[in-house]
Amino acid sequence: MDEQQEMKVKNPWHRPHIFLATAGIAAAIIIMVAIAVVQNKPLQQKYKYGIVLDAGSSHTSVYIYEWPAEKENNTGMVKQKQACSVKGPGISSYSKTPEKAGESLKECMDNATKTIPKHRHPETPVYLGATAGMRLLKMENDVDSKKVLASVEKSLQTYPFSYQGARIITGQEEGAFGWITVNYLSENFRKASRTVGALDLGGASTQITFVPGQQVESSDNSIDFRLYGNDYHLYTHSFLCYGKDQVLKLYLEQQIQPNADMTDNIILEDPCFHPGYNIIKSFQSVFDSPCVKNLTNSQKGQNFTHRGIGNWNKCNQAIKEVFNTSHCRYSRCSFNDVFQPPVTGRFGAFSAYFFVMDFLNVTPDHSLDEAKKILEAYCTTPWGTLKQKHRKVKEKYLAEYCFSGTYIVSLLEDGYKFTTNDWKNTEFIKTIKNSEAGWTLGYMLNLTNMIPAEAPDTPLLPYGGYVSLMLVLSFLIIVCIILGCIFFRRPSGPAHKEII
Numbered sequence: 001m002d003e004q005q006e007m008k009v010k011n012p013w014h015r016p017h018i019f020l021a022t023a024g025i026a027a028a029i030i031i032m033v034a035i036a037v038v039q040n041k042p043l044q045q046k047y048k049y050g051i052v053l054d055a056g057s058s059h060t061s062v063y064i065y066e067w068p069a070e071k072e073n074n075t076g077m078v079k080q081k082q083a084c085s086v087k088g089p090g091i092s093s094y095s096k097t098p099e100k101a102g103e104s105l106k107e108c109m110d111n112a113t114k115t116i117p118k119h120r121h122p123e124t125p126v127y128l129g130a131t132a133g134m135r136l137l138k139m140e141n142d143v144d145s146k147k148v149l150a151s152v153e154k155s156l157q158t159y160p161f162s163y164q165g166a167r168i169i170t171g172q173e174e175g176a177f178g179w180i181t182v183n184y185l186s187e188n189f190r191k192a193s194r195t196v197g198a199l200d201l202g203g204a205s206t207q208i209t210f211v212p213g214q215q216v217e218s219s220d221n222s223i224d225f226r227l228y229g230n231d232y233h234l235y236t237h238s239f240l241c242y243g244k245d246q247v248l249k250l251y252l253e254q255q256i257q258p259n260a261d262m263t264d265n266i267i268l269e270d271p272c273f274h275p276g277y278n279i280i281k282s283f284q285s286v287f288d289s290p291c292v293k294n295l296t297n298s299q300k301g302q303n304f305t306h307r308g309i310g311n312w313n314k315c316n317q318a319i320k321e322v323f324n325t326s327h328c329r330y331s332r333c334s335f336n337d338v339f340q341p342p343v344t345g346r347f348g349a350f351s352a353y354f355f356v357m358d359f360l361n362v363t364p365d366h367s368l369d370e371a372k373k374i375l376e377a378y379c380t381t382p383w384g385t386l387k388q389k390h391r392k393v394k395e396k397y398l399a400e401y402c403f404s405g406t407y408i409v410s411l412l413e414d415g416y417k418f419t420t421n422d423w424k425n426t427e428f429i430k431t432i433k434n435s436e437a438g439w440t441l442g443y444m445l446n447l448t449n450m451i452p453a454e455a456p457d458t459p460l461l462p463y464g465g466y467v468s469l470m471l472v473l474s475f476l477i478i479v480c481i482i483l484g485c486i487f488f489r490r491p492s493g494p495a496h497k498e499i500i
């Protein structure tokens with residue numbers, strides 16, 4: 001055997017199957033690494049968008065929601081991207097100048113066109129839902145309410161989005177969609193965990209919604225949903241005129257009644273307003289609502305002096321009077337002959353519940369008694385002292401926090417029959433994971449069918465895990481094949497024999 005032959009035998013690269021096997025393994029590794037790099041490179045997220053306008057009694061907000069395009073039906077995916085507060089009052093205030101209702105939306109809608117990527121505009125749905133302010137206007141003057149809706153509709157149709165309608169939503173919808181929002185954001189549907197009840201306090205109406213422990217005796221108060229494969233039977237009620245602005249009118253009307261016949265010099269000594277608060281108000285401005293009785297002609301041009309005396313006990317007693325508990329046609333009622341099962345579980349209280357309690361620094365850590373003590377101290381504080389201390393707070397809000405805070409405690413305790421324990425289970429919230437609590441998100445999820453009745457079939461492994469597992473298995477198979485080739489193609493005799 002010459003030297004060259006010797007070399008040929010010793011150098012394994014001269015065996016074609018070993019060369020092929022090594023090349024195969026190298027190729028497999030390169031392919032795997034390449035796939036892993038492509039797979040793990042952050043994908044450019046594609047988002048879709050939806051716009052909901054909350055046309056409340058006191059103001060309008062424009063919410064933009066976004067969600068990853070490929071994950072429409074996964075709960076917890078939709079998030080609030082932006083909220084824009086429309087300047088000026090709620091749309092129902094434009095009943096005498098309806099064209100201004102549409103105009104008022106311009107700034108926030110222009111913002112929305114800038115926020116949402118242009119190529120998504122045509123497919124982005126826009127919904128407007130009006131609540132208690134428009135319900136009251138419709139009761140008062142149907143024609144005016146239609147003009148206001150037509151005005152906002154005209155304005156919204158000028159935008160490049162997919163306009164889906166402007167309507168007055170019912171109190172049941174408002175309650176139920178608020179409940180869906182809170183539980184969607186808390187991921188209670190996905191986890192099939194216990195749901196939380198929803199308490200919404202607006203300017204003109206207030207809603208209570210929860211999963212009751214007993215049957216709902218009145219069909220008006222019952223709503224059923226099937227979400228992600230679970231059935232939910234809800235109790236919900238919306239009290240029109242029991243939002244914080246309208247209930248103040250109810251309260252003032254009751255306070256002023258004994259003096260109602262007097263023709264001049266009407267002084268209202270109000271225990272829910274601060275000592276030193278002394279403001280002349282017109283009957284017309286305070287009692288301009290279908291929630292209170294019509295003014296007599298003589299009252300229309302008349303004024304009264306609204307004088308605070310800051311007496312929390314008296315204030316608390318007087319507020320209880322707005323709840324009529326004298327009659328109940330069911331086994332049990334909250335107030336005003338409205339059926340309500342006993343409250344149960346945890347509650348999230350939002351909108352004005354939050355604004356008021358946040359201002360008063362009442363947190364879930366305070367007991368109900370402690371909350372009352374805080375209110376008592378606030379209500380007895382002289383008006384001048386408060387104005388000095390809170391120069392930046394709107395005077396109207398500042399003056400009304402004593403009334404509103406006391407009303408909130410009374411609504412829960414005397415209205416809905418919350419015990420001290422139920423109070424402990426109640427949290428005042430503004431947002432959940434940066435999305436605002438309110439009916440708008442639930443409304444959009446429902447209208448875009450983004451919460452399916454049945455749980456989508458979930459794959460055994462998440463996509464990433466599936467790809468990785470497949471790669472490892474493929475690699476193992478390739479290695480086995482190659483090793484098999486090497487093993488079975490190995491010559492049985494000594495190497496030099498083959499060469500000779």
Ligand SMILES: Nc1ccn([C@@H]2O[C@H](COP(=O)(O)OP(=O)(O)OP(=O)(O)O)[C@@H](O)[C@H]2O)c(=O)n1
Pocket residue numbers: 055056057058059090131132133201202203204205206243244245351352355356397
């Ligand atoms: N920082 C704020 C913002 C609002 N408010 C008051 O809180 C009340 C409720 O506000 P909101 O929930 O926005 O009511 P609307 O949606 O306008 O009313 P509704 O739901 O009854 O139509 C209103 O009296 C509003 O003036 C407040 O006290 N502090």
Ligand SMILES: [Ca+2]
Pocket residue numbers: 056057131201202203351
């Ligand atoms: Ca509202």
